[in-house]
Amino acid sequence: MTQPTPNPFLQPSPLPYELPPFAQIEEAHYRPALEAGMAEQLAEIAAITANPEPADFDNTLVALERTGQLLRRVQLVFENVVASDSTPALRDLDGEIQPRLAAHTDAIQLDPALFARIDAVHARREELGLDANELRVLRYWHNRFVRGGAQLDESGQARLRELNAELATLGSAFEKNLFEGTRAAAVVLDTPEELDGLPDGQIAAAAENAKALGHDGKYVLSLKNFSNQTELASLTDPKLRARLLDASLARGIEDNGPLAVRMATLRAERARLLGFDSHAAYVVADQTSGSTEAVESMLGGLVAPAVANADREGAALAASAGVERVAAADWQYLSEQVRKERYDVDGAQMRPYLELESVLVRGVFHAANLVYGITFEERPELVAHHPDARVFEVREADGRPIGLYIADFFARESKRGGAWMHEFVRQSTLLGQQSVVTNNLNIAKPPAGEPVLLTWDEVRTLFHEFGHALHGLFTDVIHPSQYMEVPRDFIEYPSQVNEMWMEWPEVFGNYARHVETGEPMPAELVERVREAQNFGEGFRTVEYLGAALLDWAWHSAPDGEGAGDAEAFEAAALRRFGLAHPSIPPRYRTGYFAHVFAGDWYSAGYYGYMWSEVLDADTVEWFKESELSVRECGEIFRRVLLAPGGSANPMTAFATFRGRAPEIQPLLKRRGLEG
Template identity: 70%
Template sequence: MTNATAANPFFRASTLPYQLPPFAEIREEHYLPAFEQGMAEQLQETAAIGASTESPTFANTVEALERSGATLRRVALVFFNKTSADTTPYLQELEAELSPRLAAHEDAIHLDPALFARIDALHAQRAELGLDAEQLRLLERYHARFVRSGARLDAAQQDRLRELNAEIAAVTTAFEQNVFADTRAAALVLDSAEELAGLPEDEIAAAAENAKSLGKDGKYVLSLKNFSNQTELASLADPALRRRLLEASLARGIESNGPLAIKAAALRAERAALLGFDSHAAWEVADQTAKTTEAVEGMLGGLVAPAVRNADAEGAALARAAGVDVIDAADWQYWSEKVRKERFDVDASALRPYLELESVLRDGVFHAAGLVYGIRFEERPDLTAYHPDARVFEVFNEDGSRLGLFIGDFHARESKRGGAWMNELVQQSRLLGQKPVVVNNLNIAKPPAGEPVLLTWDEVGTLFHEFGHALHGLFSDVTYPSLAGTEVPRDFVEYPSQVNEMWRDWPEVMATYARHHLTGEPMSPQLVRKLQEADRFGEGFRTVEYLAAALLDWTWHTRAADAEPVADAVAFERAALERWGLAHPSIPPRYRTGYFAHIFAGGYAAGYYGYIWSEVLDADTVEWFRTNGKTVRESGEIFRRELLSRGGSADPLTAFAAFRGRAPEIEPLLKRRGLTA
């Protein structure tokens, strides 16, 4: 072993609790050698599996594949969390270099004929192998993955597939990095606090702190969130500034990323055709719970008219309040807050003193998890995470047994991409003897030192939502890493996180966390009820905003490979929204093409529909929690055992039916979103 090898922490399993990566030892120069050695090791391992002269068995083929790539798995999980949460110019360059190489590495495995022959033989005789349910599920998933990755194509087709996968990887990485750069470049720099009239004082202080961190002392900077309608639009008193802010949000990325979106969609369409599908969407949903494009279009299309009707009613109320004929898009959030305050006596800015981050986290999110699942959390300041803002908590079951680690990284910073997400640093697996280490990343503005971190009601919802993903990872109780935690279909993965949002306004939970950060006074039950009523008022806007983004994604990815090439991304977007009846003058899509990283840089291409698809299950589950006659704790144990712990080891809809007692029904969702007749 060379000195360089010995010094690289990725070349050995971590000795820290739960195999937490040794972040104090990791340096930027460790990543590339670890990736290169990790890929080489896994290719040697998989080649040996394929070349074996022994007859294929589950143990010497499928289980051997699950054990392969240990070094690569360690470095990749750390690296891609780091590039999202705390990137540097070097890491961005390295990501651009590695993305096509990793795509080629995956192809080398999935297109290995000897390896696929063994998997195919096992799959053909799977009923006679005596496998348990999880093993059978894993074998079926491997076979599907290889076939969907081109294992049945001829040599020339596979060569073209390799080229397409490398090009797609390069394009999507470039798109993500452009979003990162363009979002930062589009931030509004203001000279005085007076220009920010209407914003709460702590948000103005956070804008000043943001400016200072960007080297603009004495200024005020409004950095953009990753979605279209910036949260400050609800408070800023100056209509011209509101317009500037929304225009900056909507315009970012289109020049740099419009051509990349066109290219990514065309490459995906060609790949789908090569694999025998009419479109990328058809290829994608065939492996999801939706199964067909017709099922997705039927659901999304059926929601448009009632959603627009609700939104138009809301818009008419806002226009009357503003004294105009039609409410402008930049003014919608501002007047929505005015109407909420007048109609429901709810002032969003007045809520924030009751929503202090530490209280929401410990007395809300963690308390709810204890109430429902019996788990508890203990902060571990002795364990080092990847950034000083990231905090490590050890998680224990009700009986005191150790469950895993949770890392909370809640604050925005220049090196973090926008949005909120969950990552895994260590996947749970009985085969590998691993317990989970999961991360939640949010982008909450950081106030000056010593000042409280006060949240909006939406940010509280985001905290509960992302923690639902964390619970999905923490509660995983499977043998094989490929089936652990959130390794489920894309249109199912949001379901557990959406369910966890229910605890945000559960009375017993709110009573513990929604307290004034100075006086300790609880938020009144009357205010809570008004808040719930006020939330329903904006449901039309939120549904139209979401559907516009979901159907924009769908239109990009239902194109056939031989369709006429797209010449202009903006024109394509406009035509797509008009086609679906969603070219609403006052409601832009939640994401426009230029910064729609979910679909052009993440794993949601032809999958953004999954949020509302999953919400069908979510709304049905919330109704079950409220009406099944069991205690919250009893219900939580059933939900954990039958669904959250299963990861991808069971068919998702079968797992749903196991605890619900039937297939999902859509009526609770329609009622929640105000879409009933």
């Protein structure tokens, strides 16, 4: 009889930085490890509540921080693998386990004995001699339990458990539908001639993609998880452009529309149960924005100037094409033509200068060394979660270890769309752990031996996601609960700041070199690229605002009812906000708005990208105007804003860093909205 393989999750990994032992992990290990992790944490909680000693910070809060290490170990791996290298069995397990994990969280946060101990310490907080960090930990847990329903009566808690379980089930179903629907909506083509306008490398990648998806001899354009597909800027056939955009906009709505309606209704009920007027009010009460009025004022104030800016761009496109109005599917293509005519910038002309390895090593890593002094060494002997993923060790300038960075950049059938950062291990001094983080992108993989040439947007995405990775690597906290535990409307700030380095002359000149000749991108092309970026800012702002206010509409209704048909609700919401632009669909429509409906993380929080960009634009201005060196500025930024994680109030930290509260003028200037 074959002996069962020992479950590698049941003990801390012996690998450097506790990198999960992926070479030993099998699909069959996840379920028992998740179940064992939940059982172990409940036993640890029971030990805390059974302690006969009066509750204090150490025997209650520190003890709570130490619980759940097995569950965290397996859950962090499981969540990333489901997203980046999924199988039908893993997706089925995810659908089953998410409501159980939600019930597990409720079992802890609704434990009356545990909350009584936390509440007792909170009531005596001024007399316990706690330092500032300990007080912040105490307030975090007390607030989390209160917002989690600890003060509800028995019937209220029972209903809350039902709501959370159903929402977890629906969120998993939404993501599964999106995963399958996105693949089903891929555009299959018979000949390379149909892809006229795409660079040869992209056509070859479409052929490789077709082969991977079982369409040998054909060409497949798989959809990215946003509305306007990148190929729209290059394809010369207007019928194919329309077909591609239609496939993108229609996916998910049939299966996921009803789920969105139900989730909005349940979230509204949960908010009312917890004493808030709407889910949006519940969310922002714990964010830096602080109120729904502040969010609506910021977003609403941008709509009119953004639409006016986009309409000016649309008029220029229509004039260039000799048409009365630009169709949505043609906007990106015509924009590319105008950029060529006005600024002599051709996206295809730029790609040979944007080779992936050069962008990563001579761009992203070089910038991190320039700004923070850190170094990267590839560790090929360390096995990651997929053969395409590469592991790098990150060290301080003096050689001290920081953690591991895993780069997983290529699209594949088993990976969901989009780009994101995830952690496999979270830094904590209390637990003696350092960070292991990964970036996931969805770059089309060319045939073996051919260079990977990026678009300008893909370069930006890589710098952006690496900003999240730096945040995770630089977080330096004692307690696990503080790891990157910042408000949702602040979390995008470090990543948006990191985008600035892609155009910083010393960085740009280092990586933007021709893949064959090594010659730098011509200086005049660099300048034209910068000028061309401003053309299209109106489109990008309207596209973003459409998604942000759509999210807001779903979650700001007091009762969550009345949505009815998801498409009708969406159309009415966009009209109400003045964003029903016939040529500019929102960046995400309801059927594939995974930020909002594949979980709770960004629900009523997509506005945070723009909220964070206010801080980002102000910070970029500081870097450019400072009399300090880039390295000195980087040290200040890292120490004051990245390292604290959840151990400091982020807006207080920003005021310390900038010497004042954030100002919106740099953002308006960047977005072309000053008027």
